[in-house]
Amino acid sequence: MIARAWNAPGIVSEPENVARVRRAFDAFSRRDVEGLVAACAEDIEFHLPTAQLTRVGLPYRGHEGVRTYMRDAARVWAELRLEPREFHETGDLVVATGRVYAWGSGRVVDTPAAWVWQLRDGLAVRVDVYESRAEALSAAGIAVD
Numbered sequence: 001m002i003a004r005a006w007n008a009p010g011i012v013s014e015p016e017n018v019a020r021v022r023r024a025f026d027a028f029s030r031r032d033v034e035g036l037v038a039a040c041a042e043d044i045e046f047h048l049p050t051a052q053l054t055r056v057g058l059p060y061r062g063h064e065g066v067r068t069y070m071r072d073a074a075r076v077w078a079e080l081r082l083e084p085r086e087f088h089e090t091g092d093l094v095v096a097t098g099r100v101y102a103w104g105s106g107r108v109v110d111t112p113a114a115w116v117w118q119l120r121d122g123l124a125v126r127v128d129v130y131e132s133r134a135e136a137l138s139a140a141g142i143a144v145d
Contacts, residue, residue, distance in 0.1 A: 018087045019092045021117045024124060025084050033070045037063045041123040048129050050076055053105075076106035084115065086133075091121050093140045097133040116140050 020039060027035030050073050060069040071081050084096035094117045102109040105132040114136030118126040130136040134144045 015089045016122070017092070017094050017117075017119050018089050020119065020122060021087065021096060022084075023126075024117070025082060025096070028070075028082060031070070031074070033067055034071065037066050039124055040066055041120060042123045044124055045126045047127065076105055077102045080104075082113070082115075088137065088140070088142055090140055090142055093117065094119065095136050095140045095142065097136060 016143040024036055024039035026032075027039060031140060040063065044060075044062060044066060046069055048060065048069065050069065051057055051059060051138040052138060053076050054072040060066060079102060081101040083098045083101065085098040086096070087095075095114060097112075097114040098115065100109055100111055112132055114130045116126075116128045116130065116135050116136050116139055117124050128136075128139065130139060138145045
């Protein structure tokens with residue numbers, strides 16, 4: 001599947017779903033819990049690495065799950081920065097690639113990361129995290145260059 005990459009924030013022709021995902025990342029960065037909840041459908045599923053540390057790998061579900069994730073992230077990580085740098089859109093999917101920086105509870109993380117956001121009617125319904133750009137692009141059905 002062909003997708004376009006959007007690297008610079010605020011591009012006039014940036015697709016709306018890419019802009020929505022950027023706003024969700026911005027809400028997370030500001031620790032704006034309700035801003036992040038507003039970006040998500042009521043049936044959202046977050047499949048995130050923090051769940052491995054706090055929920056035996058179970059995904060965070062629903063708006064209350066988003067709130068729980070934000071509390072868990074604050075409890076587990078003294079600092080957690082998600083730095084998406086490149087965005088790709090295909091259909092209802094947005095792939096963001098970048099890095100994660102985190103430390104806390106005896107752990108230090110500085111690693112590439114990629115997120116696949118699935119949207120419906122402008123709201124996130126699923127978010128999956130991958131360890132590499134190639135994995136995420138492949139999961140989204142985008143040819144890896």
